[in-house]
Amino acid sequence: QTFTVGGVVRDDTGSGLAGVTVQLKGATTATATNADGSYSLTVPSGSGTLVLTYIGFQTQEVAINERATINVTLVTDQQALDEVVVVGYGTQQKSQVTGAISSIKGASLAQTQAVDLSTALQGQAAGVNVTSPTGAPGTEAVIRIRGIGTLNNSNPLFIIDGVPVTGGLNTISPNDIESIEVLKDAAASSIYGARAANGVVLVTTKSGKAGKNEIALEASYGVASPIGLPDMVSTAEFIELQNEAFENDGATTRNNDNASTLPNTDWLDATFRTAAIQRYNLSFSGGNDVTRYYISGNMVNQEGTIQNSEFKRYGLRSNVSSSVKKWLTVGENLNLTYDYTKALGASGDGGRPGSLPGVVRYALLRPNAVPVYDPASGFYTDLPPASLYQNPIFYGDAKNPLAIADYRNRALDRYRAVGNIYAEVGFLNDFRLRTYAGLDFSLQEQQQYNGQIPGDRTTLSDKDKSLDKFRHRYYTLNWTNTLNYNHNFNEAHDVGFTLGTEYVTFKVDYLSAARNGYDNRTDVNPDLQYLDFGLGQQFSSGVQEEWALMSYFGRVSYAFKEKYLLTANLRADASSRFSENNRTGYFPSVSVGWNLARENFMQNVTWVPDLKLRASWGELGNQEIGLYPFATLYSTSNGVLQPISLGNPDVKWETTEQTNVGLDASLFQGRINLSVDYFDKQSRDILIQLPASYTNGDATPPYVNGAKLSNKGWDFSLNYRQSTGGFTWDVTGNLTTVKNRVVSLYQSKEQILSSGSGSVILREGLPLSAFYGYKTNGLFQTAEDVQGYVNATGEQLQPNAEPGDIRFVDVNNDGKIDDADRTIIGDPNPELLYSLNGTLSFKNFDLNLFFNGVYGNEIYNEVDNIINSFDARGFNVKREFYEERWNGEGTSNSMPRATYQDPNNNRRSSDRYVESGSYLRLKNVVLGYTLPGTLMQSVGISRARVYASAQNLFTITDYGGMDPELYTNENLANYGDLGRGIDMGTYPQSRIFTFGLQLGF
Amino acid sequence: QDELDKLPQGKLTEGNVFTQASDFQLAIDAVYLPLTNRFRGNWEWENGASIPREWVIGDVMSDDAVKGGGGLGDQEDMRRMETFNIFPENNNVLGIWRFNYKGINAANTFLQQDGSNVAGLSADLYNRMRGEAYFLRAFYYSRLVVNFGGVPLIAPEQGKTDNTVRASVQEVYGQIESDLAQAMQLLPMNYTEDANYHRATSGAAHALLAKTYLYRQRWQDCLNEIAEVQKSGYMLLPEFEDNFNGEGEKGKEIIFASRHEAGLVPSQGAILNAVFAPQGKGWGFLIPTQDLVDEFETNDPRLKATVFMSGDKWVDGSDYNPAWSPLTGYNVKKFMSNVTPIDDGGVDYIYIRYADVLLWKAESHAQLNQLPEARAALEQVRARSRNQASDPSVLPEVTTNNQQELLDAIRHERRVELAFEGHRYFDLVRWGIADEVLAKAPDADPLKGYKDYGNGWQPSNALLPIPRREVDLLGLPQN
Structure with missing residues (x-):
């Protein structure tokens, strides 16, 4: 005679709990709940007791009492x-x-x-x-x-x-x-x-969990296409604009080509493609009381939306730990990867040494009238084929983006190992001594072949064809020892400390070789693109760099009845990057916390299970300032001796002082979790490079500790969780504000950096690298407007201007318009960053929506200086310009006329190119379905989920360029953060539709 | 602590540099480097790098040549130079500034070292090198003062280090004079070793000083220095073209030139060879105008040595095709050579040669109304080419007794003798005739403008703007 009992196990919010172990007390009879929390168990009689266990919940025992249906609500385990x-x-x-x-x-x-x-x-x-x-x-x-x-x-x-x-x-x-x-x-x-x-x-x-041996497999396939491509003019419109420009200039020349007989190539369409992304992950994990393991392999194969750009990665991971003795645990974490990137010029124009020309930039610049292929030779066109036009000069000399993509790309191979081994000894109950050695090793190779581009304007002789190979090997080694102590005295005083030493050393070795003298076979056959095959001159270079850090650190913490918390840290770092006198820096911090919810007066406020106030102060260092800022370096290359960088032996640490006040709260049984922080970061002694003025020659100027920056802001994080009627909600919103200011600069000297027509300035009192240029005030509509734009003494301010040209503002009121009138015209720093990440589950379905947004920053749309203007160089034009340009009184007050001469220099750096960079993007949406457990279990699968996702489904933005999400372009790459926000044409983000499968065994 | 002593590797530092004679040798060679038209490994036109722009300002901006290149947009900044639509951000302006200061800083690096107790470095050699450094610093400042007027004066060994103040024009010339006085003391009259033929001489120092007097219209001072130059025994080569095809590099006519050698690793050849070669073979910049070709007197043999034209042979011996140069049918011939790769030209680029000095002499005498002496100097230059033509009716001797007519004849002679050697635009400006020659009303037609020379010169163009980059970084007052 058996008895069957069943029911649903729920958590305290009412949603079903899957995987709860339901066991008959004192017997081996057991089952687990299904995805919806239901269970059914057959027991010998109706008089036993069920034991329900689930991680994170208090174990509950329920007497069956002859009931066929027993629904149980598990209570969360606060401790867990x-x-x-x-x-x-x-x-x-x-x-x-x-x-x-x-x-x-x-x-x-x-x-x-x-x-x-x-x-x-x-x-x-x-x-x-x-x-x-x-x-x-x-x-x-x-x-x-x-x-x-x-x-x-x-x-x-x-x-x-x-x-x-x-x-x-x-x-x-x-x-x-x-x-x-x-x-x-x-x-x-x-x-x-x-x-x-x-x-x-x-x-x-990840590490393995004792008693939970698992195999997990995930595979996905996605298809990507570019987003944000602008509309360009047709060939007919292009010719129309040129003839309008001639007319505006009073010239007699015309472009008399017949647009209907010319190509009308959509270069963006020709340049981009849809691309595939594949990802596979396989992991094995588990273990027992002694040994735990996690072993995984992964593979990614991502094509770019432009041909010849791709990324592949193959990775292996093994994390193992073992408690070999009661007092000793040893273990290792190891990640081995190989990855391969085929890279194209992604931003910028290739002007910076070593950078590749931006494919997208040239796709934007090339007019529709030029065909992709030369009709005669079948090769990619380069200069507009003379046979097609009366005067090919009208169609410019922009490079063919497809030719650049095919013939000017770069292959990067990287082999990397990151891992550590460790041993931990516990003694005297409260002490733990841990020692570990870590390694980050990377070997990177880069290869680029510069051969003949078939049909290119430049014919390379064999001697001009070259192969560059670059190898870069580095390692970081760390050896770290810590001693931890924790003890609770009299159930009231939690006392703990950590003491440690750390030694970090880094060494990088560069080796490069180049050779020229390749023949025509090499151009078409990658199998011959090796150094050995070159017959010409050989070049090689190599150098090594290193740094080291020796550190001692400690932390003490004290808590009284878990209510009043105090922690203090101190670290002493001695770094090789400074001369001996300035070598050691000390970085202290103190912080306090108050768990209000544990106070007696809060015991009745049951809807606030957790409430903590925090405050902290401390100082931090930055040593990432180059490896040898103290030394002047000389080079002897090219048969001459010259200083290449000037040192300053007095260089010392950059220090950041940060104050933080925060609050963490958990409300309504943990349904709402809130975290708020206010921070005030003051960075001083920032190393600033003396202006890299050519008046001081080409040697890199020395660094001095001379600038101060301030960052203040708020971090908010709010999470809401709810389960009702089978629905589970989990929504997290993050919001950050940062207000950035340059407090002071070395000798208060401002610095201006430029990329293309865009400039940024470092000036005291302003946000970091604000955009700098002329202010505009509409367009001159009539000749009287031009003549009437005069200074106090009646002199014309812009005597060269014509109707349809831009009116610039005499900002400094000195009666003339010149470089001194440049002023702050924009700010690349966002005021607000926000994201919203929400998951909704219902029965076997789950839906995740992830929004990300930036608000309040601006972008200098440098590429619009060329394509949203009329450029004498015969570059392509955006439809926006065609539709909104000035072509007669009253036709526009923002988009100037078409002109070859541009006597007014309309295209100087001005607020005309400054646009809002705010955007809200649906970064990702995922819809998943977990197959019913009973079905899968019959074939040995414990969990199976299929999903579909869409990345970058839509973006809400006023930005007129391709992608408001951008950083710095390659022309300014040396300046890092200082040059961000100048858009010279970027490889845009993709919209990706992915289908995936997750299996657990 | 030893573990933290990480010093730069593979690089010389203060601790180990300038401890042996070869370091001084390499450091003085660094001072010459900005004079050369060597390929420098990258094409940073935007930052004024890649090559010196002497020919852009001296020739493209003059009536002798138009920009050329691959079309309207190829080197747009050069087109703006040519049409005197010059903004401070123009990369040619920056390039001129940058190359000259690069040289000045290399000279300063050398002059700040003490080489008096370095093994293997004799006092004679060290002093000669110091002389070279002084000469070259003066040379670079003389380029700057002509282009920009007063500029920051950096001479650290004299305590002059402030790069944020523009010295006056007089102060810059004062520095040039004192540096040249040092150079005259320290430099030899000539060199016998092949490795040194291109180095500065005392004669070059006198010639440079003479040139600065010429530009300041101090005619007698100019003549006095020319007299010193002549003590070095310079003379005109019998064949005019040997100055520009490599034959006469070590000859008696070259007073100062930058040295280029083809076929070396790393390359020490001239990139200009590629810059001036016609489109397809090179990039076809600096296209001679019809106006210049017309300036040559009938059968003047210098024309064929100056431009490639119909009926000529290209450097490799094949027939020159005027269609290679669609704008005018001409290409520049001076300094071109037959090399592979084409950007590795071996011909030295001349800065001062004796014919130029003779014409300064003629001009100074003429200005002082010493017409016979002026005619004699002029005749020396004309006679060489007349003799080459082996036709006594070609280039008849100038016999005028009218001062202005003689000055005009000297101006004509300078134009044809020295075309594409970077002098013409500066001559037009200092003669005060730039407005007349170059200030024609701007041509509204961009295609014509592209073929035409000198649109819209104005007196404000007499000096270039200070590069915006330097104004922005250093706060220098603008011109």
């Missing part, structure tokens, strides 16, 4: 809910954390479908600004935490499983991530001392 947070060199109970830390779950990163870790971080945490500089495959996103705190390298410190890594986050698969902690304030990050001024990102990769 109090998550453990990874902090510098250790972990902390979340309730005891006094610093500003954002935690991100790995599942949330994987959900974004991003190929690389840096991109996946976009919108995941308040205070963290993530920007993809281009949409080219393999591009790493730029991450800025709480504004830009230096004129130098503002990258945060990335630490993966305790190993500090140098860039290359696209070698890490987001699927291998267990969690990410972003340390934002001084309290959280000062234990990383000299490297922490820009924030610290701690990455923890």
Whole structure:
């Protein structure tokens, strides 16, 4: 005689809990709940007791009492809910954390479908600004935490499983991530001392769970197409504009080509394609009380939306730990990757040494009248084929973007190993001594062949054809030792300390070789594109660079009855990057916290289970200022001896002082979680390079500690969770404000940097690198307007102007319009960053929507200076210009006339090219369906989910360029953050539709 | 702590540089480098790099040539120079500034070193090198003062380091004079070794000083210096074209030139070879005008040595096709050579040669109304070419007794003798006739403008604007 009992197990919000173990007490009879929380168990009699266990909930026992239906509500286990947070060199109970830390779950990163870790971080945490500089495959996103705190390298410190890594986050698969902690304030990050001024990102990769052996497989396939391509004029409209320009200039010349017999090539259409993205992940994980393992392999194959751009990655990970003795745990984390990038010029015009010409820029510049292929030879056209036109000069000399893509690309191979081994000894109950050695090793190779482009204007002799090969090998080694102590005295006093030492050393070795003298076979056959095949001159170069850091650090923490919290940190860093007198820096921080919810007077306020106030102060350093700023370096290349960079032996640390006040609250049974922080970051002694004026020759000028920057702002994070009637909601909104100011500059001297026609200025009191140029005030409509635009003494301010030209403003009121009238015309710094990430589950369906937005920044649309204007060089024109240009009194007050002569210099750097960079983008939407468990279990599959996602489905923006999400262009790459926001034509982001499958065994 | 002593590797630093004679040798060679038209590894036109722009201002901006190149848009900034639509951001302006200051800084780097106790560096050699550094610094400042007027005066060994103040024109000339006085003391009259033939001499120092007097219209001072130059025994080569085809590089006519050698690794050849070669073979810049060709007297043999034209042979011996130069049918011939690759030309680029000095002499005498002496100097230049033509009726001797007519004859002679050597535009400006020659009303037709020379010169063009980059970075007052 058996008895069957069944029912539904729910959590305290009412939604069904899947996977709850339902066991008959004292027997092996057991089952697990289904996806909707239902269970059914057959037991020997109706008199036993059921034991329900589930991670994160209190175990419950229910007597059956002959009932056939037993519905159970499990109560969350507060103790278990109090998550453990990874902090510098250790972990902390979340309730005891006094610093500003954002935690991100790995599942949330994987959900974004991003190929690389840096991109996946976009919108995941308040205070963290993530920007993809281009949409080219393999591009790493730029991450800025709480504004830009230096004129130098503002990258945060990335630490993966305790190993500090140098860039290359696209070698890490987001699927291998267990969690990410972003340390934002001084309290959280000062234990990383000299490297922490820009924030610290701690990455923890997945590890196996005891008793839970799993195989997980994920595969997805996506199709990408470019977004934001502008409309360009047709050949007929192009010719019409040219003839209008001649007429405006009073010239007799005309372009008499017959548009109907000429090509009408949509160059953007010809340049872009739809591209495929494939991703595969396979992992094995599990373990027992002694040993835990996680082993995975992953593969990504991403084509770019322009031919010859792609990114491939193959990765292997093995994380193993073993408690070999009761007092000893040893383990390792190891990630091996190989990746391959085929790169094109993604932004800029190729003007900077070593950069490739931007394919997209040339796709924008090339007029429709030029065919893709030369009708005679069948090759890509270069200069407009003379046979087609009466005068080919009218169609300019822009390069063929497809020829650049095919013949001027670059292959990068990278082999990388990131990992560590560790041992941890526990003794005297409360002490833990941990030692670990970490390695970040990278070998990168780059190859570029510069051969003959068939049909190109320039015929290369064999001697001119060259092959460049570049090899770059580096390692970072760290050896870290920590001693942890934690003890609770009298159930009231939690006392803990951490002491540690760390040695980090980095060495990079560059080797490059080039050869020329390749023949025609090499041009068409990649199998011959090797150094050995060149018969001409050989060039080689190589050099090595290194740095090292020796550090001592400590943390003490004290909590009284978990109510009053105090933590203090101190790190001493000695860095090789400074001369001996300035070598050591000290970076302290203190922080306090108050868990109000644990006070007696809050005990009756049951809807506030958690409420904590935090405050912190501390100082952080930045040592990313080049490796040898103290030394003057000379070069002897090319048969001459000359200084190449000037040193300053007095260079010392950059210091960032940060104050943070924050609040964490959990309301209504944890349904609402709120975190608010206000921060005030003051960076001083920022190394500023003396103006790189050519008046001082070409040697790089020395650095001096001379600038101060200020960043103040708010981080808000709000999470709402609710389960009702089978629906589960989980919505997180993040919002960040940063107000950035240049407080002071060395000798108060401003600096102006330019790229194309765009300029930015560093000036005291302004936000960092504001746009700089002329102010405009509409267009002259009539000759009287021009004549009437006079200064106080009646002199014409713009005597060369004609109706339809731009009226510039005499900003300084000195009666003339010249360079001194340039002024601040825009600000590339966003006022607000926000994101909204919401998941809705119903039965077996789940839907995730992820919005990301930026508000209040501006972009200098440099490429519009050419294509949204009339350019004498015969470059293409946007339809916007065609439709909105001035062509007679009253026709426009913003878009000037077409003119070859441009006597008014309409196209000088001005606010005409400054546009709002605000946007709201639906970054990702995912719809998933989990197949019913009963069906799958019969074939040995414990979990099966299919999903479809769409990335970048829509963008709401007023920006007229291709993509409001951009960083700095390649022309200004040397200036890093200072040159961002000048758009010279970027490889745009893609809209990607993906279908995927996840299986668990 | 030793673990933290990480010093630069593979690079010389203060600790180990200028400790041996070869460092001084390489450092003085660095001072010459900005004079050369060597390919410098990148094409940073935007930042004024790649090559010196002497020919842009000296010739493209004059009535001798138009820009050329691959079309209206090819080097748009050069077109703006040509049409005197010159803004401070023009990359040619920056280039002229940059190359000259690069040289000045290289000279300063050398002059700040003490070479008196360096093994293997004899006092004689060290002093000669110092002389070279002084000469070259003066040379670069003389380029700057002519183009920009007063500029920041940097001479650290004399305590002059402030780059934010523009010295007066007089102060710049004062520096040039004192540097040249040093150079005259320290430099030899000539060199015998092949490795050194291109180096500065005391004669070059006198010639440069003479030129600065000429530009300041100090005629007698100019003549006095020319007398010093002549003590070095310079003379005209029998064959005019040997100055420009490599034959006469070590000859008696060249007073100062930048050295180019073809076929070396790394390249020490002249990129100008490619810049001036017709489109397709090179880039076809600096296209001679019909106006210049018409300036040559009938059968003047210098014409064929100056431009490629119909009936000529191209450098490789094939027939020159005027269709290669669609604008005028001409290409520049001076300094061109037959090399592969084409940007590795081996011909030295002349800055001062004796014929130029003789014409300064003629001009100075004429200005002082010493007409016989003026005619004699002029005749020396004309006679060489007359003799080459082996036709006594070609280039008849100038016999006028009218001062203005003689000055005009000298101006004509300078134009044809020195075409494409970077002098014409400066001559027009200092003669005060730039407005007359170059100030024609701007041509409204862009295609014509592209073929035409000198649209719209105005007196404000007499000096170039200070590059915007330097104004922005240093706060220098604009011209």
